Structures are given as structure tokens and as C-alpha cells.
Amino acid sequence: MPLPLYLLAMAVFAMGTSEFMLAGLLPDIASDFDVTVGTAGMLTSAFAIGMIVGAPLMAGLARNWPGRFSLLGFVFVFSAAHAVGAATSSFSVLFATRVFAALANAGFLAVALTTAGTLVSSDKKGRALAVLLSGTTVATIAGVPGGTVVGSLLGWRATFWAVAALCLPTAVGILKGIPARPAMEVADGPAMRSEVAELKRPRLLLVMLLGALVNAATFASFTFLAPVVTDTAGLGELWISVALVLFGVGSFAGVTVAGRMSDQHPGAVIAVGGPLLLIGWPALAALADKPVALFTLVFVQGALSFALGSTLITRVLYEAAGAPTMAGSYATAALNVGAAVGPLIAATTLTTAAGDLGPLWASGLLVALALLVAFPLRSVIAGGRSSESLQGHARTSR
Incomplete structure (x- = not known):
């Protein structure tokens, strides 16, 4: 994988740390x-x-800008907001700065996902996405706990300053590592109306x-994991x-392994990972009072x-080749x-009889719903766009 991908992942790490650190x-x-x-x-x-509003809005505004300029602009806005x-x-x-930071984060990620696809051959989008998303997973491993420690020792403002400072070397890396492209890089590509029309495709x-x-399902349980650890498992x-x-x-391991399979064998990842994920959430709810089982299943889930999530998002990039x-x-x-x-x-x-375990059961139901929708259409999900379409996407993206 090319070095610029890892530079983009550095920025995703800083932004992922900011997104989750408030907990x-x-x-x-x-x-x-x-x-x-x-x-x-x-x-x-x-x-x-x-983030939700900003992704299409910022990508639409930046579609005629040079990719490196867009990425740098979003990083600087994100840093300034913090x-x-x-x-x-x-x-x-402070509330307003969180909105501006989210808009910049969404714009950066939208452009970075598209840029990542142009830095590799058209059949390696999954691996490129895995490198990019590794920034988010590393944020959950090191960035969020580190931010919490800094906040505990020096106050919450110090954590915000740290995130702002972390963006600066990332900006230098983007400037040095991301190739410059003409300002009107989509001039020969599809019109905006045509790109939006892709959303009509089933x-x-x-x-x-x-x-x-x-x-x-992932964030339903991740967000409310703390009371499961302290109340249900009775730990400090x-x-x-x-x-x-x-x-x-676990998320880093999952996205890394899936990244090597999601391009050529997405159906296998979904067929194996989906049922296991479905079983895992109720199993975690049933065994949450046993610390060893709790921590093992937290890693596995x-x-x-x-x-599974990164594989499905890779399929979005393939299906949106137009x-x-x-x-x-x-x-x-x-x-x-x-x-x-x-x-x-x-x-x-949380207010039901399930109590602190309710989010785990909710995650199981959400995965079950996803599999019910996916099962009769599994051949559609596993199949990519034609090679001609993917090659055309690669040409228009360069």
C-alpha cells in the first residue's frame, strides 16, 4: 500500500480520537x-x-477542488475548531465548534475514501479502505484512552489542544505525500446530477x-459498554x-483481515462473519457477568x-463507481x-427489564435485521460492478 494512504490514516486517527473522546x-x-x-x-x-449532513454536502462542495487542497482545508478547519x-x-x-469539526471530519473522510481508491488499482479498494479505517480503530485503542488520561491529569481543554496539535504534522504529510491534481479534475467525469442519480440504484x-x-449495532453496544463492565460484571x-x-x-484485527478479502471474497466475509456476529451479541449479554468471557467476547465482537462493516462499506465504493x-x-x-x-x-x-444489557440485545436485533435483508440478496451483495465499470471509475478518478 502506498505511503499517502498511511498519511491519510493519521488524520483519520486524530479525527476518530475527537469523535469518541467525549465519553x-x-x-x-x-x-x-x-x-x-x-x-x-x-x-x-x-x-x-x-457528520451525516457534512459527508454529501462537503463532498459536493469540494468535488471541483484539487484533492490535496480539499484534504488540507478540512484538516485545518478541524484543527482550528478544536x-x-x-x-x-x-x-x-463549544457546541458550534463540534458541528464545524464534524463537517470538516465528514468532508475529509468523504474525499479521503475517494482519494484512497485512486491511489491503488481498481481491485484493491478493500485493502485501501482497511488502511484508512485503521486510523479509527487505532483511535479506539490508543487515542481515546490517551485523551481520557490527558483530560484527567490536565483538564478536558488539554485534550482538545492535543487533537488540534496532532493535525499539524498530518497536514504536512498530506502536503508532501498526496499528489497534486488539476483544480477541475472532474471536468471529464460525470456531472453532479449523474452522480447523485446513482442513489436511485437499488x-x-x-x-x-x-x-x-x-x-x-456496533455503536449501540460500544456507547453503553461502561455500565456493563462496572455494574453487570462488577468491576472497577x-x-x-x-x-x-x-x-x-479486535476492530483493528477485523478490519485488517477483512481488508485482504473484501475485494475478491466479500460474500465469504459476510456469510461467515454475519452469523457469528449475530450469535456474539446475545452471548455477550448472557455472559457479561463473567469477566473472562466478557473481555473475550468484547474483542471478538x-x-x-x-x-463485516468495512466489507459492506467497500461494497458501497464499488457500487458507487459511477x-x-x-x-x-x-x-x-x-x-x-x-x-x-x-x-x-x-x-x-436501558429502561426496560434488560437494563444495562439492553444495548447488547438491541445490537443482536440490528444484526439479525441486516442478515434478513441480506440473505435473499446475497448474490447481489457479493458481486461487484463489471470490470469495465471499475476501470472506467479508475480513469475518471485520476
């Missing part, structure tokens, strides 16, 4: 601004909404839906970080979730619809 910082933020923790939690919703957020004394301003909508469902708060790191290590500048935004939107909807569904289960 450990909300109490301090609420205290600093004299608001409730629930009100502070709106910062997470602001980021999720910004610097302003770290310095402000107004909760409203195959594309299908894989987007499945990607969103699997990601919803320190073990929450252990569980999150294990989930992150992280691996399966990201293996939208060379917007394909990344469609993949990003599918990911973030799941990330936003999953926790909302999981939250409704």
Missing part, C-alpha cells in the same frame, strides 16, 4: 460550563448530525442500508478502559463488527447514520 470528558465539561451531563451530551449529538473549543468559555461556542442503496445497520472503573482497548484491538467524486460521501453517510441511530435505539432499552 470520558463529559463530566468535566459539564462542571466547567455549569450545565448538566445530559446537556453536555448534546455535544456528541452535534458531532453525529454534522483550538477555538479549547479556548472558549461559552458552551454555545444495489447501492442495499449495501448502504446494510452498512448502516451493522454500524448501528479502570476496567472500562481495558474493555474499550480490547474492542479497539470488535473484530467481527469491523470486518459517482467517482461522491462515492466516499455515500460510504461516510452510511457509516454515520448507523453511528447516530444505534445509540438512540440502545438508549431506549
